Amino acid sequence: MSHLLLALDFGGTKLSAALLQDGESAWRGHRRVFSPSGSRAADDLRAMLQMSRDLLQSHSPAAIGVSFGGPVDFDSGTVRLSHHVPGWEEVPLREQLQQVLGAPAAVDNDANVAALGEQRFGAGKGYRHLLYITVSTGVGGGWILNGQPWRGAEGMAGEIGHTVVDPRGPQCLCGKRGCVERLASGPYMAQDARERLQQEPDKGQILRRLSDGSPDTITGKLLSEAAAAGDALAQEILDRGAWALGTGIGNAANLINPQRVVLGGGVTKSGERWWQRVRDTAATVTLPEVHVEIVPAVLGDDAPLWGAVALAEDLLKHGDS
Amino acid sequence: MSHLLLALDFGGTKLSAALLQDGESAWRGHRRVFSPSGSRAADDLRAMLQMSRDLLQSHSPAAIGVSFGGPVDFDSGTVRLSHHVPGWEEVPLREQLQQVLGAPAAVDNDANVAALGEQRFGAGKGYRHLLYITVSTGVGGGWILNGQPWRGAEGMAGEIGHTVVDPRGPQCLCGKRGCVERLASGPYMAQDARERLQQEPDKGQILRRLSDGSPDTITGKLLSEAAAAGDALAQEILDRGAWALGTGIGNAANLINPQRVVLGGGVTKSGERWWQRVRDTAATVTLPEVHVEIVPAVLGDDAPLWGAVALAEDLLKHGDS
Known part of the structure; x- marks a missing residue:
């Protein structure tokens, strides 16, 4: 058969x-x-x-x-x-x-x-309750609770990208201010970098060099490279993104208390500094009794x-x- | 038997x-x-x-x-x-x-x-997925998913009171800034009112009168009464609390997509203005595809x-x- x-x-x-x-x-x-x-x-x-x-x-x-x-x-x-x-x-x-x-x-x-793939075959193997988040052109999420996807009443669960973590933050396309996606996704971070380069001619020298003086070519990936090479402006923008994501994860952990959070997507390749800041922020936001491991996705x-x-x-x- | x-x-x-x-x-x-x-x-x-x-x-x-x-x-x-x-x-x-x-x-x-009580016998009857929140001396929550309490990996799920909605807000006893509980619970709102009365001698005349000039006697309940009687300072503080709660509910709805949110506790007796602001804020935060009814608890x-x-x-x- x-x-x-x-x-x-x-x-x-x-x-x-x-x-x-x-x-x-x-x-x-x-x-x-x-x-x-x-x-x-x-x-x-x-x-x-x-x-x-x-x-x-x-x-x-x-x-x-x-x-x-x-x-x-x-x-x-x-x-x-x-x-x-x-x-x-x-x-x-x-x-x-x-x-x-x-x-x-x-x-x-x-x-x-x-989320189900990572839970059955990847970074969530052996865990029954997890949140998978992809941090890429957008920030999306999927829950696995009791080993099965949690879809919500209308199939809309997992929208961590549009939880608000800074109501005085920049405006998102969704109409709100300070969504996780507005602060932590690649294209939005690149947009912020382009605006900062225009406003602050003395800053971001490494980023300017890496983009050959064409701000239009700046992507989330280039931002990560500039940050890794020591560009302070790029680091600042990535830090803020990592902070926003860490806050969103901490809030989600206080609400649902999963065992693991698995992060995938291009932005998660931004290096150890970014990961550390995501983890540190989430640990600050979660209550002392709430523990959550934040680990990289492995299935790409x-x-x-x-x-x-x-x-x-x-x-x-x-x-x- | x-x-x-x-x-x-x-x-x-x-x-x-x-x-x-x-x-x-x-x-x-x-x-x-x-x-x-x-x-x-x-x-x-x-x-x-x-x-x-x-x-x-x-x-x-x-x-x-x-x-x-x-x-x-x-x-x-x-x-x-x-x-x-x-x-x-x-x-x-x-x-x-x-x-x-x-x-x-x-x-x-x-x-x-x-939460289970309201779901089986109260405001959540007939709904399988809900979040119950008590807004009182603290802000606590309990999930019902698929008709059963969702407790989380360590039994800590439901802590909406310690989700962060304003990272630049006032400091909470938990160490963080701008938790829902810090902004929306009765004792914290009363504390903020006392401080504002001290700092702004021209404001809160109705609240001063209702507290017989003894700010120490101000409670969340008295604040609601002053707001209902038209005290602008009391209304401002309650509005901020309702905004914080509404934001926390909106975030929770985007994450889990429950059918209903049931609100109990003394602060929920703050009148129609408070309820409207909670509902309006939550509706702003939830994505257009996410719908959630916010209703009062009935079992007291x-x-x-x-x-x-x-x-x-x-x-x-x-x-x-």
């Missing part, structure tokens, strides 16, 4: 598919393509099905797990929308995949699925695929369809 | 016991005594057992639910300590009650038990006793002991 698990990841810009034999720890096969600019939902779905058939050859999968980069109604398996690709509004993705590929499927948003870009494997495994275990 | 449920509430200053026939909605009997000042754990336990025997007469209870005003290890039924009464350090309360009263018991902290001081009934009911249902 086949126990092939098909794992699919509809990212904002990439489509990934992988095949695993249940119980094994290495992919049988793995495909990744970039979603061409201008592509629509139907194009992405077609490309994903093509990759799936390539991987499966003549075999049928026993179950399909799917990570989707946007809000999903888990119970019905319906995608609500994609922030990157048009045409995904109210698409019954689970239903479509089940019909075409002939196996039970489960679909959830990427934050929840990545494959976290959603591994989480999709966990979704597929659970389908087999529970016999859902 | 007896289905008498014994509900016990070890409050900070009061001891309450009540008896209910399983399935009925009115107490068979109800006792309450004040814990004499200077009493120790053993005294409180003796008084509680005396009340229990009075209520039970010759009958045996089928199960016992207990609310305790301090941290409890739910799994072992051990009280960690009381912030009010000495001698409660590491007391195996569940074990002791089971031996003396001859029935299975469950013990949890008052915030969790009150009896919330922990009703929650204790729910604990006892669950013992019968699950056959634990």
Whole structure:
């Protein structure tokens, strides 16, 4: 009897598919393509099905797990929308995949699925209660409570990026001031750096040099490099981001008391100083009786695929369809 | 077969016991005594057992639910300590009650038990996911997720009072600045009012009159009365408290996406202006896709006793002991 698990990841810009034999720890096969600019939902779905058939050859999968980069109604398996690709509004993705590929499927948003991946196969292995946070172009989160994703009443749980940690802070696109995402995400930190360079001509010499005098090229990554090279302005902006994230984590820990917080995403590669400040801030905010370990994610870009494997495994275990 | 449920509430200053026939909605009997000042754990336990025997007469209870005003290890039924009464350090309360009263018991902290009470019998009836918050001498909270208390990895979940909403705000006893409790609890608001009256001799005329010129007599309750009578300074302080609570609720809703938030405690009797500001602030902080109803608790001081009934009911249902 086949126990092939098909794992699919509809990212904002990439489509990934992988095949695993249940119980094994290495992919049988793995495909990744970039979603061409201008592509629509139907194009992405077609490309994903093509990759799936390539991987499966003549075999049928026993179950399909799917990570989707946007809000999903888990119970019905319906995608609500994609922030990157048009045409995904109210698409019954689970239903479509089940019909075409002939196996039970489960679909959830990427934050929840990545959280599940890290908990089953990565930095959260052996822990039942954790918060996974990706700190990248945005700041998103997913909870695992009692070993399962906690999705909330409307599937919206985990939005740590839009918790407020500094009501007198800068304004976020969401309308509020001082959200974690406004202070700690890569693009917003880069924007702040560009503004500071313009306002303070004496500061940020290393950052100016690294950006070849073109502030437009500053990214979160370049900011980290400048900070590592000793640029005080870059360090200040990264410190503030780390403080905001640490405060958000401390608040979340006081509210829910998880065992671990797992951090992934590009900004987490900002070096030891950044990590130390996140941890120190969180430790200050949590009550003395509340303990939480903050550790780096280990699955990288494959976290959603591994989480999709966990979704597929659970389908087999529970016999859902 | 007896289905008498014994509900016990070890409050900070009061001891309450009540008896209910399983399935009925009115107490068979109800006792309450004040814990004499200077009493120790053993005294409180003796008084509680005396009340229990009075209520039970010759009958045996089928199960016992207990609310305790301090941290409890739910799994072992051990009280960690009381912030009010000495001698409660590491007391195996569940074990002791089971031996003396001859029935299975469950013990949890008052915030969790009150949350359960409101969810089963009060303002949260029919809702599976809620946050209960008491806004009184402190600000404490308890989660109900999937119809059961969410206690967290160390039994510390629900500490919304010590989430930070204004890092540049006034200092809290916990060491941090701008905790919800520092801004929204009765005693802290009263303290701020006293300081403002001293610093600003022209302000707070109504509040001064209501306190008969003795700032020491100002309490959260008096502050509410002054605000209701139009005192601008009292309104300002209450507004800030409501803003802090609303921000904390909004953050919690973005993180966990519960259906309802139920507010109890003396400060919630501060009038429509206070409620409106709590609700408006929370609505500003929550993402557009996150909806949360904020409603008043309905069980008042009896919330922990009703929650204790729910604990006892669950013992019968699950056959634990």
